[in-house]
Amino acid sequence: xxxxxxxxxxxxxxxxxxxxxxxxxxxxxxxxxxxxxxxxxxxxxxxxxxxxxxxxxxxxxxxxxxxxxxxxxxxxxxxxxxxxxxxxxxxxxxxxxxxxxxxxxxxxxxxxxxxxxxxxxxxxxxxxxxxxxxxxxxxxxxxxxxxxxxxxxxxxxxxxxxxxxxxxxxxxxxxxxxxxxxxxxxxxxxxxxxxxxxxxxxxxxxxxxxxxxxxxxxxxxxxxxxxxxxxxxxxxxxxxxxxxxxxxxxxxxxxxxxxxxxxxxxxxxxxxxxxxxxxx
Amino acid sequence: xxxxxxxxxxxxxxxxxxxxxxxxxxxxxxxxxxxxxxxxxxxxxxxxxxxxxxxxxxxxxxxxxxxxxxxxxxxxxxxxxxxxxxxxxxxxxxxxxxxxxxxxxxxxxxxxxxxxxxxxxxxxxxxxxxxxxxxxxxxxxxxxxxxxxxxxxxxxxxxxxxxxxxxxxxxxxxxxxxxxxxxxxxxxxxxxxxxxxxxxxxxxxxxxxxxxxxxxxxxxxxxxxxxxxxxxxxxxxxxxxxxxxxxxxxxxxxxxxxxxxxxxxxxxxxxxxxxxxxxxxxxxxxxxxxxxxxxxxxxxxxxxxxxxxxxxxxxxxxxxxxxxxxxxxxxxxxxxxxxxxxxxxxxxxxxxxxxxxxxxxxxxxxxxxxxxxxxxxxxxxxx
Ligand SMILES: Cc1ncc(C[n+]2csc(CCOP(=O)(O)OP(=O)(O)O)c2C)c(N)n1
Ligand code: SF4
Ligand SMILES: [Mg+2]
Numbered sequence: 008x009x010x011x012x013x014x015x016x017x018x019x020x021x022x023x024x025x026x027x028x029x030x031x032x033x034x035x036x037x038x039x040x041x042x043x044x045x046x047x048x049x050x051x052x053x054x055x056x057x058x059x060x061x062x063x064x065x066x067x068x069x070x071x072x073x074x075x076x077x078x079x080x081x082x083x084x085x086x087x088x089x090x091x092x093x094x095x096x097x098x099x100x101x102x103x104x105x106x107x108x109x110x111x112x113x114x115x116x117x118x119x120x121x122x123x124x125x126x127x128x129x130x131x132x133x134x135x136x137x138x139x140x141x142x143x144x145x146x147x148x149x150x151x152x153x154x155x156x157x158x159x160x161x162x163x164x165x166x167x168x169x170x171x172x173x174x175x176x177x178x179x180x181x182x183x184x185x186x187x188x189x190x191x192x193x194x195x196x197x198x199x200x201x202x203x204x205x206x207x208x209x210x211x212x213x214x215x216x217x218x219x220x221x222x223x224x225x226x227x228x229x230x231x232x233x234x235x236x237x238x239x240x241x242x243x244x245x246x247x248x249x250x251x252x253x254x255x256x257x258x259x260x261x262x263x264x265x266x267x268x269x270x271x272x273x274x275x276x277x278x279x280x281x282x283x284x285x286x287x
Numbered sequence: 288x289x290x291x292x293x294x295x296x297x298x299x300x301x302x303x304x305x306x307x308x309x310x311x312x313x314x315x316x317x318x319x320x321x322x323x324x325x326x327x328x329x330x331x332x333x334x335x336x337x338x339x340x341x342x343x344x345x346x347x348x349x350x351x352x353x354x355x356x357x358x359x360x361x362x363x364x365x366x367x368x369x370x371x372x373x374x375x376x377x378x379x380x381x382x383x384x385x386x387x388x389x390x391x392x393x394x395x396x397x398x399x400x401x402x403x404x405x406x407x408x409x410x411x412x413x414x415x416x417x418x419x420x421x422x423x424x425x426x427x428x429x430x431x432x433x434x435x436x437x438x439x440x441x442x443x444x445x446x447x448x449x450x451x452x453x454x455x456x457x458x459x460x461x462x463x464x465x466x467x468x469x470x471x472x473x474x475x476x477x478x479x480x481x482x483x484x485x486x487x488x489x490x491x492x493x494x495x496x497x498x499x500x501x502x503x504x505x506x507x508x509x510x511x512x513x514x515x516x517x518x519x520x521x522x523x524x525x526x527x528x529x530x531x532x533x534x535x536x537x538x539x540x541x542x543x544x545x546x547x548x549x550x551x552x553x554x555x556x557x558x559x560x561x562x563x564x565x566x567x568x569x570x571x572x573x574x575x576x577x578x579x580x581x582x583x584x585x586x587x588x589x590x591x592x593x594x595x596x597x598x599x600x601x602x603x604x605x606x607x608x609x610x611x612x613x614x615x616x617x618x619x620x621x622x623x624x625x626x627x628x629x630x631x632x633x634x635x636x637x638x639x640x641x642x643x644x645x646x647x648x649x650x651x652x653x654x655x656x657x658x659x660x661x662x663x664x665x666x667x668x669x670x
Contacts, residue, residue, distance in 0.1 A: 020516075023527060053512050058356070069516055069527065074509035076359060077518035078352065079382050085349035089356025089364065090509070092340050093314055097360070097510055115352075118345040271340065279335030 018042035018052065020072045027066060031217075031225025033210030036184035037131050038067050040208075041100070043187075044194035055098045058087040060107035062138045063212070064131040067102050081111030084119045084128060091126045095268050098198065099126040106136045109145040109165050116167075119203055120174035124267035127197045127204045130167055133212040141215035151220050167207050172260040177202025180258045183209040183232040189256070196258060202266045209233075209254070293473035299437045299463045300367075302470050303393055304329035306441035307365050309475045311482070312391070313339035314364040316353035318346050318372060321405040322461040323395035326367040347375035351392070355379060358388050359517065361508050363445055367393035369461075370403060373412060373419070380454055381420030382519045385542070387496075387504070389448035389483055391441070393457045395464040396623075398650045407650030408460035410572055411624035416456045417601045423539070425546045427455045427553055428601040430571040434468035439475070440598065446481040447553060451545060452503055458600065460623060462573045462652055486513055495526040496538060502545035546602055554607060555598040560586060561611045564593030566665050567618045569608070569632050571600060573652050574621040581658035590666045605635045612640065616669035619661050621645040621653045641665070 019042065028035050045052070052073035059065040061080035068075035074097070078086045083101045091099040108116055108130045119128070135153060136142040142155040145165040152159055171179045178200040182190040190208060197204035209232050211217060213225040222228045233254055297305070304326050307315075315330040327343070334341040340357070344350040347368055354364035368376060373394045383390050398404030399411050412419075416428045427447050431440040437459060444455040486493050486505040495515045496504050507513035520528035521535050529535065546553060560582055561567065568578040575596040585592040595611050597604050618640055620629040629644040636642055645661055647653050 052514065054510055056360075056509050069518070073514050074507075075514075075516045076356075077516070077520065078355075079378055079519060082348060082352040082379065085344065085352030086356035086359075088342070088344070088349070089314065089316065089353035089358070090360045091356075092342065092353075093357045093362045094360040094509065114345050115349050118349070275335045275341075276338055 013043055013046045015039050015042050018045060018072055019070050023070055026070055028063065029214035031211070031213040031228075032063065033133060033184045033213070033229065034064055034067060034131050036187055037129065037190070037208045037210055038070065040184070040187050040190040041129065041194055042071065043191040044198060047191070048195060048198055050098060050198070054096065055100065056087075056090050056094070057100050057102060058083040058090065059102040060104065060112060062104035062107050062136070064102055064104035064137075065107060081107050082115065083107070084112060084115040087126050088119065088124060091124050092268055092271070095125075100198075101126060101128040103128065103130050104137070105130060105132040105134065105146040105167070106144045109167055116171065116205075117174045120171050120176035120205065122267045123175060123177050123202045123264050125202055127194070127200070127206070129194070129206050129208055131208045131210045132167065133210045133216065135212045135216040137212040137215060141212065141219060151216075153216070153219065168205070168259050171205040175262070175264060176205045176260075177262055177264060177266070178204040178258065179260045180205070181207040181209065181254070182256050184211070185229050185232045186256070193257065200261075202264065294469055294471055296467055297434055297470050298325065298465050298467050299434045299459060300325035300395065300465065301329050302434045302438040303367070303441045303457065304333060305472060306438040306475065307391065307445065308333050308337060308339075309472070310442040310445035311363045311480050312365045312445060313337065314354060314357035314362045315340070315366065316342045316344050316350040316357070316364070317366045317368065318344055318350050320369045320372045322397055322464050323367045323369045323393065325464070326393060326395070347372040348379065351376040351379035354390050355383055355388050358390050359509070363389070363449070365391040365393065367395065369395050369397045369405070370399045370412060371401070373415065377419040380426070381422060381424050383454040384420065384424035384426055385422075385519050386517050387452035387542070388454070389452055390454050391444045391448055391457060392454060393441070396458060396460045398648075404650045406461065408462035408573055408652055409623045409648070409650070410460055410574060411627070411648070412458065413571070413600065413622070413624065413627045416458050423543060425453050425543055426601065427451070427453055427546065427599065429455065429457050430598060430600040431457070431459055432463070432572050432575045432596065434463070434466055435470050436598070437463065438470050438472065442475045449481045449483045450503070451549060451553070452483060452506065453546065460573050486511070488512065494524045496522060496524045498524060498537065498541050502541050502548055550602055553599055553602060554604040556604045556607050557594070557596040557598060558607070558611055559594040559596070561593035561595060563591055563614065564611070565591040565614060565616050565669060566662055567593050567595055567611065567615050568621065568658060568662070569595045569597075569618055569628065570621045571597060571628065574623060577653050577655045578621055578658050580655035581662060584655065584659050585662045585666075588663075590662055592662050603631055603635075608632075608635055612636065615640055617641040617643060617665040619643045619645055619658065619665065621658055623647050623652065
C-alpha cells in the first residue's frame with residue numbers, strides 16, 4: 008500500500024459501523040487524522056495499543072482495528088502506563104476527552120507528563136461532557152450555557168497544553184479538526200516522539216453544546232474553531248468565534264528529558280544483580 | 288529469588304512480597320499506606336532482580352489501573368493497600384472482574400472507618416472485599432492466618448487469578464502484616480505455576496469471550512495479531528458492547544457462574560478439632576489464631592470445641608461448614624469488626640444452632656481468654 012492511497016477504512020472495524028457519533032461531531036475528524044498519521048508512518052496496527060476512557064471520545068477505540076482498551080472514566084493514562092512500561096514493543100496511544108483527562112483524570116495526566124513514559128495522548132477537547140448530555144467541563148468557555156450552568160459558566164477555562172508543558176511532557180501540541188492535514192502531521196510528530204506526547208485536539212460537540220449555545224451548524228462550528236484561519240470566501244458567515252482567535256496551534260513545546268521506560272531499564276534493571284540476597 | 292535460604296524469619300508483608308515474586312509477579316504498582324507499605328518496599332527491592340517493574344503511582348486509582356494495563360499486556364501484576372486505598376481501588380477492581388483480567392490486590396486491614404487507626408489491626412473490610420465494587424461481579428478473597436500462609440496464599444492468589452481470569456484479593460490484618468515468623472519459602476517451588484490460557488494464534492474467528500465448557504475464555508495477547516476490543520460496557524462474546532437482554536444474560540451467567548462451577552478448586556479451609564465438636568468457633572486471620580489457642584485450652588478442660596477457618600473467604604466454603612455442623616449446638620464468631628462474618632454464618636446455619644458474635648472494634652486483637660470464656664459459657668448452656 009502506498010502512502011498516497013490513504014483510505015481510513017483500511018484501519019477501521021467496519022463491522023462496527025454505523026458509528027455512534029452524532030452527525031457533524033468533531034471526534035470523527037480526529038479519528039480520521041489519527042489513522043491517517045498511522046498510515047503515513049506505516050505503523051502496524053498489530054503492534055499498537057489504543058486505550059480510551061469514558062465519553063464520546065472514549066468510544067473511538069472500538070472503531071480502530073487494533074488492540075483496543077476502553078477502560079474506566081478518567082483512567083486511560085493509568086492503564087496505559089502499565090501497558091507501555093511492560094510492553095515497549097507496542098506503540099501506545101491514549102484517546103481521552105476534556106472531562107476524562109482534565110477533570111476526573113487530571114492527576115494522571117500531570118504525573119504522566121512528569122514521568123515522561125513513552126505514549127501519545129490525544130485529548131479531544133469539545134469543551135463539554137458530550138456523553139452525559141453536555142454538562143460543563145474544565146474547558147467550557149466562560150459564560151457558555153450547559154445543563155449544569157443554566158446561568159452561564161463562571162469558571163475559567165483550563166489550558167491543557169500549558170498544564171502538560173509545565174508538568175514536563177516531552178512534547179505538547181494543539182491543532183484544530185478544521186485543519187485535518189495539519190492535525191495529521193502533528194499526530195505523526197507525536198507518534199514519533201520518544202517520551203510522553205500530549206496533543207490537544209480542538210473538536211466540537213455540535214449536537215448538544217452547539218445547539219445549546221446557538222453556535223451554528225456543524226460546518227459553521229468547525230470553521231469558527233479558529234477564525235483567524237477562516238478562508239476569506241466564507242466572509243462573515245460565522246460571527247461567533249467558538250474559540251479565541253489567538254489560540255496557538257502546532258508543536259507548542261518539546262524537551263529531551265529521559266524517557267521513563269528507558270531510564271528504568273537503564274538504571275534500575277541494570278543495577279539490580281540477579282539472584283542476590285537482600286535479606287539481612 | 289531472595290537468597291538460597293529457604294527458611295527465613297519474615298514479617299507477613301515481606302512474605303507476601305516474596306510469595307508474589309515466586310508466583311511470577313513481574314509488575315507492581317502501588318501507593319504507600321500503613322500498614323501495607325512494606326509490601327511495596329520489598330517489591331521495589333526484589334522486582335528489578337527478576338527483570339520486573341515496580342512503579343509508585345500517584346494514587347490508588349492509578350495503581351489499580353496500571354496493574355490491569357500490565358496484566359492485559361501479559362505480565363502478572365499486583366498491588367497492595369489498606370482500607371482507604373482499598374476503597375479507591377474498587378471501581379477498577381470491578382473493571383477487572385467484568386473484563387476478566389487476572390490480578391492480585393492485597394489489603395492489609397487497619398481500623399476504620401475513614402482514616403481510622405492506621406497502625407492497629409482490624410477485620411472490617413471482609414464484606415467490602417466481596418461487595419466493594421458496584422454491580423454483580425466475581426471475585427475471590429483469600430484470608431491467611433500466619434506468615435507462612437500469607438506466603439502460600441499470595442502464591443495461590445496468582446494461580447487462581449490466572450486460572451479463572453478473575454481479580455483475587457488477599458486480605459489480612461495489621462497484626463499479621465507485621466508479625467514476624469519463620470517461613471519455608473521452598474514449599475512454593477515444588478509446584479508448577481499457573482499462567483492464563485492464551486488464545487492460539489492459529490485460531491480462526493477468535494471470540495474473546497467465547498462461552499466455553501469451563502467458562503473461562505482464552506485471552507488474546509496484544510501484539511499477537513488478534514486485535515481484540517476490551518470494554519467495561521456489557522459485552523457480547525465478540526468483546527463489543529451489547530445491551531441485548533439475551534446476550535447480556537448469557538454472558539453474565541458465564542461470568543458469575545465460572546467461580547460457582549469451580550468452587551472445589553477455589554475453596555480452602557481448615558477444620559481443627561471439628562469431628563466431635565459441640566461448640567464451633569468460625570473465624571479468619573488473627574481472630575482464628577486466638578480461637579485455635581482457645582479451642583486447645585477448652586479441649587484440655589473437656590469442652591468439645593472446634594475451629595472452622597475459611598482460608599478462601601469468598602466464595603465462602605459453605606458446604607464444608609455445613610458438613611461440620613452435625614452435633615454442633617452453638618457457634619462463636621470472633622472478628623475485629625462490629626459483625627460481618629457472623630451474618631454469613633447465620634445465613635448458612637440452621638436456626639437450631641445458636642450463633643454468638645464476639646466483636647472488637649477498639650484496635651486490639653481478641654485474646655484467646657475471651658473466646659475461652661465464651662466457650663465455657665456456651666458449654667454450660669448447651670449441657
Ligand atoms: C466514575 C464515573 N463518573 C462519571 C461517569 C459518567 N460520565 C461518562 S462520560 C463523562 C464525561 C465525558 O466527557 P469528556 O471526557 O469530555 O468526553 P466527551 O463525551 O465530551 O467526548 C461522564 C461524567 C462515569 N462513566 N464514570
Ligand atoms: S454528543 Fe456531542 S460529542 Fe458526543 S457524539 Fe454527539 S456531537 Fe459528538
Ligand atoms: Mg468533552
